[in-house]
Amino acid sequence: MRVLIATSSRHGSTREIGQWLSSSLTDALQNSGVSATVEVSDAADVDSIAEYDAAIIGSAVYMGRWLRGARSLVARQQPELETRPVWLFSSGPIGAAGKPSAPSAMDKASWAVEHRVFGGKFDLSTLSWFERLVVRLIRADEGDDRSRDEIEGWARSIGATLAESEPTVPTLP
Numbered sequence: 001m002r003v004l005i006a007t008s009s010r011h012g013s014t015r016e017i018g019q020w021l022s023s024s025l026t027d028a029l030q031n032s033g034v035s036a037t038v039e040v041s042d043a044a045d046v047d048s049i050a051e052y053d054a055a056i057i058g059s060a061v062y063m064g065r066w067l068r069g070a071r072s073l074v075a076r077q078q079p080e081l082e083t084r085p086v087w088l089f090s091s092g093p094i095g096a097a098g099k100p101s102a103p104s105a106m107d108k109a110s111w112a113v114e115h116r117v118f119g120g121k122f123d124l125s126t127l128s129w130f131e132r133l134v135v136r137l138i139r140a141d142e143g144d145d146r147s148r149d150e151i152e153g154w155a156r157s158i159g160a161t162l163a164e165s166e167p168t169v170p171t172l173p
Contacts, residue, residue, distance in 0.1 A: 001035065001036040003053065004041065004049055005018045005039065005057075006049075006058070006073055007059065013091065017089070017118060021040075022155075024151075026038045028160065029159045043073040044069030050080055054087075056087045058088065058091060059089075059091070060090075060120065061091065062092065085161070087113050087115075088109060089117070118147070119147065
């Protein structure tokens, strides 16, 4: 089984979520006896998902929208996405327990198994001068609202779902 985790990240925290998902998903599948390869890529670098059996696509959320790389991947690969299990995640809200203020367009992706929203990370030191100016205007606070336990738990549940649909690899005595 081949699983793609494609992320769009402006400052690296969503990419880090992708790495956490990969590690936990790989462990979950191996523990279930499923031979799997889990690959993490930048969404903008993915030309096709045809060679994958399942996909997890995630993006940082800015101004209520996914980043262009993830939106473009979904638009380009829509027919393929509808033929395999796909999970979506958004990352970016800070405060308010990581809940977005408005529904995402990805909430309407009826072909997805699930769309999960994780809290984001906001580190002033990673921002451009323009982003720092905007932050001062809106008086946003720094913080990291990502829950690694929640993210890894979600990966384990995805692994359980995939393992149910995949024949197991026999173990040698």
